[in-house]
Amino acid sequence: MRMFPEQTDTSGLLQTAYEQAIAHLGSQRGARPRDPKRSRDLLDTAMPVAGTPAAVTIARLVEAGTAGIQPTTDPTAFGYVFGGTLPVGIAADWLTTVWDQVAITHNASPVTAQAEMVCERWLVDLLGLPANTVMGLTSGCTSANLVGLAAGREAQLRRFGWDVNRDGMQDAPGVAVILSEQTHASVPRCLHLLGLSGQMHYARTDEEGRIDATHARQIARRQHGKGLIIIGQVGATDGGSIDPITQLSEIRDEYEGWLHLDAAFGMWAAASPELRPLVTGMEKADSWSTDGHKWLNCPYDCGMVFCAHPEVLAHAMAIGASYLDNTTSNVRHPMNYRMEVSQRARALPLWATLHHLGKTGVAQLIQQGCAAAQCIAQRLEAEPGIRILAPVRLNQVLIHVGSHTLTQHVAERLAAERVGWFTTTTWKGQPALRVSVSSWQTTVHTAEQVAEGFVRIFREAKEGNQNHG
Ligand SMILES: Cc1ncc(COP(=O)(O)O)c(C=O)c1O
Numbered sequence: 001m002r003m004f005p006e007q008t009d010t011s012g013l014l015q016t017a018y019e020q021a022i023a024h025l026g027s028q029r030g031a032r033p034r035d036p037k038r039s040r041d042l043l044d045t046a047m048p049v050a051g052t053p054a055a056v057t058i059a060r061l062v063e064a065g066t067a068g069i070q071p072t073t074d075p076t077a078f079g080y081v082f083g084g085t086l087p088v089g090i091a092a093d094w095l096t097t098v099w100d101q102v103a104i105t106h107n108a109s110p111v112t113a114q115a116e117m118v119c120e121r122w123l124v125d126l127l128g129l130p131a132n133t134v135m136g137l138t139s140g141c142t143s144a145n146l147v148g149l150a151a152g153r154e155a156q157l158r159r160f161g162w163d164v165n166r167d168g169m170q171d172a173p174g175v176a177v178i179l180s181e182q183t184h185a186s187v188p189r190c191l192h193l194l195g196l197s198g199q200m201h202y203a204r205t206d207e208e209g210r211i212d213a214t215h216a217r218q219i220a221r222r223q224h225g226k227g228l229i230i231i232g233q234v235g236a237t238d239g240g241s242i243d244p245i246t247q248l249s250e251i252r253d254e255y256e257g258w259l260h261l262d263a264a265f266g267m268w269a270a271a272s273p274e275l276r277p278l279v280t281g282m283e284k285a286d287s288w289s290t291d292g293h294k295w296l297n298c299p300y301d302c303g304m305v306f307c308a309h310p311e312v313l314a315h316a317m318a319i320g321a322s323y324l325d326n327t328t329s330n331v332r333h334p335m336n337y338r339m340e341v342s343q344r345a346r347a348l349p350l351w352a353t354l355h356h357l358g359k360t361g362v363a364q365l366i367q368q369g370c371a372a373a374q375c376i377a378q379r380l381e382a383e384p385g386i387r388i389l390a391p392v393r394l395n396q397v398l399i400h401v402g403s404h405t406l407t408q409h410v411a412e413r414l415a416a417e418r419v420g421w422f423t424t425t426t427w428k429g430q431p432a433l434r435v436s437v438s439s440w441q442t443t444v445h446t447a448e449q450v451a452e453g454f455v456r457i458f459r460e461a462k463e464g465n466q467n468h469g
Contacts (some may be wrong), residue, residue: 007055016055019151020062022088026438031415034186039068074293075441076420076450081237081265081396083294086464089265093299093350101345103137107330109345110313114333122354123304126362127270128283134310136317136337137346141264142186142243144289147305147317147338148230149190151256151287152382155309155318156227159256165318169195174274176223178203178251180243182236196229208390209428213247222253228257233326234279235266238427240373240396240432242266246281259285265295265438266394272363275370278393287313292346295369295395295438296362298353302346305338309333311336369395374393374446376435385462389427398427399434402465407431410454410461419453 033039040068042064052060069263070083081243101109103116111350120135138144153175157164160173177191177200191200201223203216211232220228232243252259261267261282267276267290268280282288286309292302307313317336318328326333335341357365370392377392381398387399397424401410411422422433437447 011052016058016062019166020065020260025087027072031074031421032077033068033070033271035067039064053284070421072127073439073441073447074421075439075443077439078435078437078450079421079423081291081294081436081438082115083291083301084297084441086297086353086356086440087296088356089299089349089353090348093102094335096345099345101348102342102343103334103341104463105326105333105335106328108151112345112347113334115345115351116334119330119347119350119354126313126354126359126439127267127306128276129288129306130283130295130308132152132304133308134305134313134337136305136307136313137343137350138305138338139301139340139343140187140293141184141262141289141291144259144291144303144305145184145186145262146190146193147313148260148287148289148307149187149196150316151195151232151307151309151313152229152260153194153196154225155258155286155312156229158312159227160261168226173294174223174225175199175226175227176201176227178216178219178232179231180205180233181204181242182209182211182233182238184233184237184264185263187231187262194264195198199226205241205347207428209236209241211245211248212245213251216248217251220251224255228252229253230259230260232258232261232285233266233461234261234263234282235396236270236393236423237264238396238432239398240392240394241390242393246282249281249284252284253284255342258287260287260339261285261286263290265291265436268295268362268366269394271359272366274363275394288429292350292353293367296353297365297438297440299349301344366382366439367442368440371444372437372442373397373435375444375447376437376454379448380454383455386458389430395437397436397437398425398432399454400432402428402431402459404431405434405464406461410458413457413461414454415458417453419457420450 026139073084075306100110103112106113124133126383147462156175162172182205204212209264230248232248234242249259267277289303293300371396373392377388377397380386381388387400389400407424411424415421425432427435
């Protein structure tokens with residue numbers, strides 16, 4: 001039996017997907033997957049030999065999804081830094097799929113290349129970056145970090161007349177890298193890939209998790225004579241702390257280094273006139289990475305790398321092949337600004353999200369997240385036995401309720417009773433529940449309800465603990 005597309009009722013199939021999508025978005029969602037085991041059983045068959053009709057395949061996927069998806073579009077999904085997806089982004093993403101556009105060269109999809117160029121201009125303005133800054137769209141912030149750090153490596157090795165594309169890394173001059181224990185785990189991964197593993201120097205952090213600039217300066221002085229890359233966090237993943245950017249930029253200036261800022265979600269504070277003072281000096285960096293799929297509420301995958309030195313980035317990402325039309329001048333070729341060659345036309349949902357929200361809408365989205373995080377922190381801090389481990393600067397809250405066991409128990413009860421989905425961490429040696437408010441659906445009202453539910457569950461858990469001994 002052949003199962004080729006000519007037998008597929010495309011419009012029926014899309015109708016099913018549409019109905020499922022609407023049902024999902026309108027449903028009473030829970031804080032955790034309903035039945036992950038069922039989901040696995042539905043997916044984990046032997047690979048069909050003769051294929052399966054598309055309608056049957058999609059019906060099975062719907063069933064597996066209903067059982068096994070983590071409800072991340074829920075306003076109480078506080079795990080990791082999920083973000084939600086705005087309806088406009090979903091619609092644009094559907095069209096992107098149907099149009100099957102590829103972001104590679106201008107001639108492969110003019111609309112994608114043009115949308116990317118417009119997003120670059122809008123974002124450079126919105127985020128207050130230097131006027132000549134260029135942007136590449138990546139799969140996420142990890143890949144954006146890789147590109148930004150590759151540009152930094154390129155610039156620093158050039159100071160010694162070393163062309164890394166030509167000369168490689170084997171006998172390259174040293175490049176010291178300064179980071180901190182709060183630097184996101186993706187950064188060391190990127191440094192490993194870039195051949196900089198042996199050159200990582202960890203600066204101390206203060207009680208809030210911010211890099212100690214005095215210690216960073218001491219490291220820079222000790223490493224003087226090498227190239228220098230300093231990596232700052234604008235919104236650390238656990239507590240949301242923001243490094244002293246201006247001081248880091250002064251060290252960069254003194255040692256002719258490169259400053260890269262990992263601003264996966266914190267970057268968006270710059271879009272709000274109210275919150276902008278939190279990220280003062282951000283424009284002084286050389287490269288930045290952020291995500292659209294976190295706090296901006298674009299669909300996955302949407303990462304962005306910005307670089308204030310277009311020529312350095314272009315050289316770091318250099319690629320050429322006779323079949324590729326990526327050198328025609330005066331038009332944009334998306335592949336020249338990042339690592340991937342072919343990739344989804346991420347610029348289209350990004351353009352739609354920015355066009356829909358406007359400057360005011362982005363600012364409101366970010367301010368709303370901060371207000372909800374503050375609300376949760378304030379309500380919980382008032383409860384004896386609960387501590388908020390770090391000042392709430394942005395959208396992240398670190399909640400200490402006691403031992404690892406109690407923390408895990410509370411997280412499980414919160415999910416089981418649909419109060420919210422919280423992930424856990426250890427912050428400066430203390431177990432904690434993490435809150436990341438990053439969905440457009442999470443309001444201060446949601447935060448009040450969540451805090452109320454949290455306090456109830458915490459009291460029950462504490463009581464249970466005492467009763468058991
Ligand atoms: C600060 C920070 N940097 C980088 C990343 C990695 O981003 P992505 O998962 O989009 O690759 C994250 C992810 O949570 C993050 O919080």
